[in-house]
Amino acid sequence: GAGVSQTPSNKVTEKGKYVELRCDPISGHTALYWYRQSLGQGPEFLIYFQGTGAADDSGLPNDRFFAVRPEGSVSTLKIQRTERGDSAVYLCASSLTPRDGYTFGSGTRLTVV
């Protein structure tokens, strides 16, 4: 596709449930990033993939958060036992190489009730 696609655009879930957020990067982009943006804050880094491997997952807040990119294209961010504090916009971005600028997707707005 022409841009980075994220689905769903909105997700409402109950506290304690499991959610998966999907990111479809620009075709051919090897680098993929997940960020989280809470209300009134800038995006905060979560994880970086180069190809299939998570090269830097230092931004994941705890072990309830996990992300995969099994074939080096689509990535899924998985959150277990969701908490109200997980409510935020989850942004995905991709770049052609690890040193290039990013293109962001439009995000998934997650609300935990």
Place this chain on the structure above:
Amino acid sequence: RKEVEQDPGPFNVPEGATVAFNCTYSNSASQSFFWYRQDCRKEPKLLMSVYSSGNEDGRFTAQLNRASQYISLLIRDSKLSDSATYLCVVSDFSGGYNKLIFGAGTRLAVHP
């Protein structure tokens, strides 16, 4: 202390005004600097890169002072369409990749 600090605003200005945003960063190893624009409920989009020599793009001028670890953005002749949040962003390549660190953003509201 946050790595990138910005005045949150909001800045409420009339059309035609000149407005300046400031930003400081704490990591002296930062190598690249940017201003991003984010409209309400949209993703951030690159406005411009920032260089030590200063750079201009139409009504927008960005400046970097590495010694003071300070970045600025000046908007001249503000338009209603400039209303948005402006994010100051730094990156370093210490991990071998372009890791962006965002400030919390400064909100601008331009009114008629």
